[in-house]
Amino acid sequence: MNMLLHVCCAPDLTISGKRLTEEGYKFDTYFYNPNIHPENEYFKREQAYKKLTEIYGLNTIKSDYNIKDFFNSVKHYDTEKRCEECIFFRLENTARKARELGYDSFSTTLLASPRKDFNYINEVSEKLSDIYKIKYIKNNFRKNNGVSEAAFLTRKYGLYRQSYCGCSYSIAELKKYQRNSEIQRTQTLNELTDENERIFLNSLMKKTFLKVPEDLPFSYLKKYGLHIFKVLKPRIIFINKNMINLYGINKSGRYKIENWKAKFILW
Numbered sequence: 599m600n601m602l603l604h605v606c607c608a609p610d611l612t613i614s615g616k617r618l619t620e621e622g623y624k625f626d627t628y629f630y631n632p633n634i635h636p637e638n639e640y641f642k643r644e645q646a647y648k649k650l651t652e653i654y655g656l657n658t659i660k661s662d663y664n665i666k667d668f669f670n671s672v673k674h675y676d677t678e679k680r681c682e683e684c685i686f687f688r689l690e691n692t693a694r695k696a697r698e699l700g701y702d703s704f705s706t707t708l709l710a711s712p713r714k715d716f717n718y719i720n721e722v723s724e725k726l727s728d729i730y731k732i733k734y735i736k737n738n739f740r741k742n743n744g745v746s747e748a749a750f751l752t753r754k755y756g757l758y759r760q761s762y763c764g765c766s767y768s769i770a771e772l773k774k775y776q777r778n779s780e781i782q783r784t785q786t787l788n789e790l791t792d793e794n795e796r797i798f799l800n801s802l803m804k805k806t807f808l809k810v811p812e813d814l815p816f817s818y819l820k821k822y823g824l825h826i827f828k829v830l831k832p833r834i835i836f837i838n839k840n841m842i843n844l845y846g847i848n849k850s851g852r853y854k855i856e857n858w859k860a861k862f863i864l865w
């Protein structure tokens with residue numbers, strides 16, 4: 599069976615490509631995502647996709663970056679409808695392309711994405727399957743720990759991982775979320791600490807990489823526990839292993855602190 603696989607991003611292709619290959623499918627890949635804004639972000643994601651297709655030995659089918667067409671098709675909708683239209687837009691193009699190029703089926707890596715509506719993707723793909731007279735292959739790549747395996751493979755192959763969904767609307771949503779998170783964390787800091795500590799800790803809130811004890815003295819960890827990292831929320835915490843193993847962290851990796859996953863590098 600020859601399938602055209604729509605690829606939304608390299609991280610979702612890690613698990614989808616692996617599972618389809620293990621299940622014996624023959625398929626080519628099609629990175630069709632004119633929803634991605636701005637253009638340099640599109641090229642970053644496309645490069646990551648190409649890198650992974652080389653690692654996996656998969657063929658790529660050329661696609662267009664027709665962002666104006668995409669924007670015209672979603673601009674009249676609000677959030678939920680817009681996302682549905684966005685998925686429809688990409689899958690319709692995929693089904694049509696698959697039919698034109700003589701594939702006998704199509705599918706999508708969107709099925710691996712935990713933030714996408716699995717049932718909607720299937721529903722719309724079944725409709726497209728009827729319209730374009732081409733088989734749709736439904737596969738739940740999320741099951742059997744698919745989401746965490748995809749995260750592991752993304753790190754293993756050093757692939758770019760995007761921080762927002764794709765369109766300009768999702769950039770605005772991310773910024774709003776970041777602003778709210780910062781306001782909340784500043785509030786927590788104000789309730790938790792005295793004035794001197796507050797001024798010092800506030801200066802650490804914008805740090806991407808936090809070193810302990812160089813940036814944050816160990817006394818803060820002793821006083822506030824792991825919670826202090828959640829308030830500061832750096833991307834990576836570099837910490838002396840003798841200091842952190844008192845808190846049950848014995849090797850480098852990601853650890854849950856309340857509802858946030860912190861990344862620790864131990865030395």
Ligand code: SF4
Pocket residue numbers: 633634672680681682684685763764765766767768
């Ligand atoms: S948020 Fe994501 S799914 Fe929704 S319209 Fe934007 S790019 Fe598409």
